[in-house]
Amino acid sequence: MKRAQFLMLAAVSFAACAAETPSDLLEGYEEVDATTILDAPSAIPGTYSPQNRDLVARGEYLVELLGCGACHTNGALVGDPDFDRPLAGSATGLAYTDPMGEKRPGVIYPSNITPDDETGVGAWTDEQIANAIRAGIGRHGSRRIAWMPWQGYAIISDDDVDAIVAYLRTIKPVKHQVPAEVEPGKRAKHPFVYFGVYRSKT
Numbered sequence: 001m002k003r004a005q006f007l008m009l010a011a012v013s014f015a016a017c018a019a020e021t022p023s024d025l026l027e028g029y030e031e032v033d034a035t036t037i038l039d040a041p042s043a044i045p046g047t048y049s050p051q052n053r054d055l056v057a058r059g060e061y062l063v064e065l066l067g068c069g070a071c072h073t074n075g076a077l078v079g080d081p082d083f084d085r086p087l088a089g090s091a092t093g094l095a096y097t098d099p100m101g102e103k104r105p106g107v108i109y110p111s112n113i114t115p116d117d118e119t120g121v122g123a124w125t126d127e128q129i130a131n132a133i134r135a136g137i138g139r140h141g142s143r144r145i146a147w148m149p150w151q152g153y154a155i156i157s158d159d160d161v162d163a164i165v166a167y168l169r170t171i172k173p174v175k176h177q178v179p180a181e182v183e184p185g186k187r188a189k190h191p192f193v194y195f196g197v198y199r200s201k202t
């Protein structure tokens with residue numbers, strides 16, 4: 001297991017009020033440890049043909065390399081991953097509007113990408129999965145997926161995206177429904193983290 005070297009802020013309460021100084025702005029948040037990046041789970045034998053062995057192995061390598069588990073595994077965003085349910089979605093969300101400026105930012109919860117038919121991507125077509133990865137086209141229609149770094153995945157080759165899709169079909173299906181997206185202004189009932197980059201005004 002490897003550790004990434006970046007820090008995040010995790011929301012622990014929703015009591016933060018409109019504030020004026022930087023320290024007040026972080027009221028209601030706590031600083032958490034560096035994120036844990038998980039190994040990709042192994043393909044289940046018998047879920048793919050011998051001819052696809054190399055393709056599936058490449059998909060596993062790419063999913064690990066591209067850090068999919070850092071968001072899509074419960075607990076990984078705050079460094080306490082659920083090793084029994086890798087890639088089965090996160091009940092900790094990502095704020096996608098400014099939590100410093102808004103009391104209630106919009107929050108999205110990284111989805112379950114195991115092949116469970118109801119709560120994962122088991123019923124998605126290969127093309128739908130590929131479009132989510134390379135173009136950020138998800139279940140929210142025209143809006144591109146917030147936070148998922150699909151811009152960085154946009155030039156993944158057809159062969160490589162096929163390998164990722166083939167691999168995702170071979171891992172253990174896990175029934176786990178992640179919380180629904182929270183629109184800005186609504187109260188998030190599940191915790192969330194916020195990644196931010198700030199520039200000084202001077």
Ligand code: HEC
Pocket residue numbers: 062063066067068069070071072094108109110111112113120121129132133138139140145146147148149153164181
């Ligand atoms: C920085 C966090 C992050 C990373 C890293 C990330 N994703 Fe996502 N992913 C998300 C979020 C957030 C969503 C949208 C959830 C929603 O629409 O409700 C998403 C959605 C998806 C979807 C659409 C499925 C669905 O039900 O919404 C697929 C497929 C997917 N990701 C695959 C991947 C793969 C494969 C990788 C690695 C190559 C990856 N993701 C890396 C955050 C991430």
